[in-house]
Amino acid sequence: MIANAEALLKPLTIKGLTIRNRVMSTSHAPGYGKDGKPQERYQLYHMEKAKGGIGLTMFGGSSSVAIDSPAAPWNQISVADDSVIPYFQQFAERVHAHGAKVMIQLTHMGRRTKWDTEHWLPTLSASIRREPTSRTIPRAMDKNDIRRVVKAFAEAARRCKEGGLDGCEISAAHGHLVDQFWSPSVNQRTDEYGGSLENRMRFGIEVLEAMREATGGDYVIGMRMSGDEMIADGLSHEDCVAIASEYARRGLVDFLNVMGGQARDEMAHAVSLPNMSFPVAPFLYLPSAIKREVDVPIFHAQRVTDLATGARAVAEGHVDMIAMTRAHIADPHLVKKLMEGRDDDIRQCVGAGYCIDRIYVGGDALCLQNAATGREATMPHIIPKAEVARKVVVVGAGPAGLEAARVSAERGHSVVLFEKEPVVGGQINIAAKATWREALSGIPRWLHSQVAKKGVDLRLGREATEADVRAEKPDVVIVATGGMPDPGHEKGREHAVSTWDILTGKVEPTGSVLLYDEIGGHNAASTAEFLAKKGCLVELVTHDLQIAQEVGTTNKPVHLRELYKLGVVMTPNTELTEIYPEGNRLIAVLRNTMTDAEEERVIDRVVVEHGTRPVDGLFEALRGASVNDGETDLDALVAGRPQRWTGQPGFALYRVGDAWTGRNIHAALYDSLRLCKDL
């Protein structure tokens, strides 16, 4: 049992609205919106948290109040007209049925959006100044714009109330329109909306006053804001305290949802959504300071990944509600597990940022380590028991194999899990050796604890042979033997070593190292950082347009920051074509992919990253004896039906994860979950 748990399990009443506990999820934009509406997928995702015991779930991050703040192109929610109200009603019913409260975030993005989409309307802000992240230059709002947007906020608030939502907040954080007015880094107006802080606060005050008027005053309305913009020309902490105090004093807000930083450029954005390189709750001091100045409840989110930290934040009086948004993406049932004394069963967010990184490239939010999140309509968070108990043999205890063993054991099957290494985790153990990526080890740690708890017969240090597998007389064999580094295609590739060799310590290079990457993931970037920290002179070369091209927006800036700090030479748009030895050194031949110009490097080591190739020896050995010739019925897999060989005499053979094809952790887990949930 965690310390101070009782502090989390106390109700909080805001204006007659009683929230059953102090744990919440802040509004975010998982990309589940459809036609600008929160439809079934979006609703089920939040209903799962309600089932899991959360007190308050807030949805619809950056839900738009006006048509010049487009929502639909990013699968977000538009509250700009009444057609959304029935969806809100259905949403509220679903969440309320499980005892939680539900609210939405309303905003106008101002300059933090695009003009070249949906309605092709110009973007707006307090003044004309480009936002680096969106690369948008807005026009300065005139009085008509201000009147129209204020009214739009009011109309949107009315729609929330009519939709049965328990409340709403406006976003005045992450550089949205209200805080664009506040921040001197954007607002250079000379009228009554610019200049002094009092003037800069005016627009937000008008917005909230109009919303109050439209909702009758008894409706819960809060505000998300920064506690310190942390930029030279932005809002200081003192400015933020002054704003919070003034808005609270005027009775405009029923709660304040305080975060740290802002998001106008790549690095600021990454800092405002701290990944695993940050300590937990890095900005807790900001809501704590504001709580001392105002008498409305304070909410806070920002890398509160574990209940113990959340409980401490509430028990020590820093905040009234602790938001564990990404923590709920990893485990929507975490409050229920706390209440049931099963806090050991909580799948803790590792801070990989996979969920949020996907949405900034137009994808849907998915959890690196929980394949059921966001797929509630098809994937169960609680695995139901199978009607017939079977014997399942899983080979390989990396993420795919562990998940296959876990889900099969939850189904009530008898499971044997072979692993040739003395520890579980597979490639994650290698990835986790790279400096701040260490937190990835939480993924196999949880899976290991679950398979142990569910009685899986785990045979570590045992490389399964065909005979070993058949001796178990299995009904199902799942091969999750993972992959081995792809050596690549360069001429002279035998002179190169892999990133695995570096991270596992098999090779300990000194001197100058050329690291060539054709994956664009964390692998090469984190290995480059690892090498540089060990004292090597590193050049990171990639075929891609930029370093770590595939890494998302909350992680890539951290990689780049570290590589810049360590003096790693970054060379994109360049292909490694040949390696050959000269004396006791190596020559790497590079080709600029734009100009075809060739150049050479004289270095001590070449390290390459080409991903993995499946390890399929055991699979091929077993294929002939299996009832399905090792085939997976893809239609059944996608439709959520049992594989058609299920129940036939003999054993069916499947492969999952990188043993099927090298991809990522989420893919490995999803392979196993969707196969095994129907076994």
Next chain:
Amino acid sequence: MTDTALALALLVLAMAVVAGALAARRARLWRAGRAARVDWLDGLAALPKRYLVDVHHVVGRDPYAARMHALAAGGLLAGSALALAGLVPLLGNARLYWWIVALAFAAALAGGFMVGRRRLPVKPARLSGGRFQRLPLLLAAYAAGGFLVALDASLGGALRPFAFVGLALAAVGGIGLARQLDRGPMRHAFAGAAHLVAHPRPDRFEGKPATALAPLDLDAPRLGVATPADFTFNRLIGFDACIQCGRCETACPAFAAGQPLNPKRLIQDLAAAIQPNATNAAYAGSPYPNARPVAGIGGPDKPLVGTGAMIHPDTLWSCTTCRACVEECPMMIEHVDAIVDLRRFQTLELGALPVKAAPPLMELRYADEPGGRPLGARTDFAAGLTLPLMAAKGEADVLLWLGEGAYELRYGRTLRALITLLQKAGVDFAVLGAEERDCGDLARRLGDEATFQRLARDNIATLARYRFSRILTADPHALHALRNEYRAFGGAYEVVHHSAFLDELVAAGRLPVGALGGARVTYHDPCYLGRYNGEVDAPRRLLDRLGLERLEMERSGRRSMCCGGGGGAPVSDIEGERRIPDIRMGQASATGAAIVAVACPQCSAMLEGVTGARPDVADIAELVLMAVEAAPAAARAETLA
């Protein structure tokens, strides 16, 4: 009648005179005690039943001891009385009569041998040595002697030389026995009889619950017991009744945990202390485990507790008030009453509590709650559930008393399960919410009678504002206070424990339950439910309805072992060698059960605190909820079949 038979009769007479004198001397010491209202006539009339039924009910749990006592005591009394009656010429001259006398002494001899066999060659630890170890010899000598004399008389003097030897033996044994009357084992005979007549809790012989502590007059010049003279005289008799059989010591959880409490030794210290210039030197049983040093001296007006007295304070605070000693005592001694009387003086007059026990009492005084938490936070555990408040409803069929466990995270789960069940069954219930104060159990057991009485009166005043037919609680401590102890302050309620209530609901079909798949479960009886309130059947009946395989621990029902959570022991926290809950959990594990079913927040907390591999702890309400939730699935399975 032979001359030796005549001499035997006169010996018995002499023994009676010696015994009478010693008994009178001892009885004079009892007069130091305070007056108590005793219905002597009723007591005397009830004596045979109290002895033959109530005492023998306890003695009979050890069949060897029961036979031993029947033979030794019966033979001794019958032989002596018959020998004395031989002075009547008509009887004394009948040879057949002496056959009967010889038979009685033969029975006593057999009893004497059994006493010896039990103690020799190795004395079990629970039995006392010293004078007790000489008892079989004296008994055997007297009985053998009497037998020889009577046998000779029955044969008309044909065994005259043996009769002389017999007479000598009888004289040595008989006078020896008689001299034991004030301080030796034989004291239990007359003090025990007197105790049965003048028992401080006569109701316990009438099948009534007689476990409520007696209210303390808070205006009395001295609160609680400081010296032997502060006890009422009939409690002093009770201490003298102890036969040092050690059954209490075997049952005592604190003793088992190596804490410095041995109920037998405690009673002996109390009994020894009533003499002027008393010492504890004569005691020859097992000591207090890890005994803290004390002077071991006292007197009727000398303090009982303290390092310079008879009893170390740690001994007093080791008690969990579980009543296992009382339950096991064949002499019907009320150990727990004595301990609480002593605690009352320590707490109310001296403020001499264990350091960690003082803060909860302070909080109770100021906040009506031992953790100092706001009363309104008592219902925090139920946030998200609809919890009807009495203040809003005014009346309800059932008033749900939440108790202290409501503040605790683990136990909140139990209460949520119970509330969910009440809702599913459509029970009309309500809680007091912020109006519920602590029931006062902790204060009372820790000797803070003033706080208990205030809490009781305040709670009674609150309850008086509402209409309800029954109080339901999952906390046996609250149940005991509300059902049995509030009565003395004008609060008479029908109080039902959740195990009995849920049993009613399931039996009436208001809670359809599915089977829990034969999981192996063992039920741990809460002391305040089983021993204090005699409720051992309903929880078992209920568990049996859930499709569980129920296994019994070696100690169960009224003879169950405490979890260590009662009597303020968790806050007194007296150091021992082991933890009581670890011992109890060991007994649960030994049954092979996967689940220990509990029915009390204290038991739940104590047993959940046991580390390492062990059965899961689940309250009965949680198990019922699991079974109720399993019900539709089971029904579905039937449909499919």
